[in-house]
Amino acid sequence: GQQVMQIPQYQHVQEGEDFTTYCNSSTTLSNIQWYKQRPGGHPVFLIQLVKSGEVKKQKRLTFQFGEAKKNSSLHITATQTTDVGTYFCAVIGYSTLTFGKGTMLLVSP
């Protein structure tokens, strides 16, 4: 199955700083999804990217899909304490999702 590597594994920022997590694959991806999991919570779908070079925004979150469809990124502008959690990318296989290991984001006030 398809594998994705996510970096960094962990990031600690001060509130107001920006944050970026990256998801990389050695193979071309048909599409990619992003999920957020709050501490003690469950994964919640954020977005799906399908097209090469696609960029989507949700308020302070910007999602990008690389031109070669082998990588993706999630950027958060001016983090807030409510952004704390682990952000996962996931790729869609025949019948399931394969998740990256996630990037844990801590935000200090």
Add this chain to the structure above:
Amino acid sequence: NAGVMQNPRHLVRRRGQEARLRCSPMKGHSHVYWYRQLPEEGLKFMVYLQKENIIDESGMPKERFSAEFPKEGPSILRIQQVVRGDSAAYFCASSPPGWGGYEQYFGPGTRLTVT
């Protein structure tokens, strides 16, 4: 519109006992997926079921684990003779018929602790 429901939320079992985890998908959803999450790890796919059918169980350990999704009632993930390494969060997700890669809706999870 209730979301995906899982119970129990927390389950403690002694080594050698059986654990039964239940999942009721969202209304109208006929596809159920089970994932396991070890502490500080990502989610690992275990099994994909539709009503009365196992579609993909490539992520299920070969022994002690089984899953079903009967015509009536919730999906069940069953772990026999639990060991300490089975301690994890088990999440169920569901999606509507004809899933073509849209979002999966996750339940709150069952945290299994084996003592």
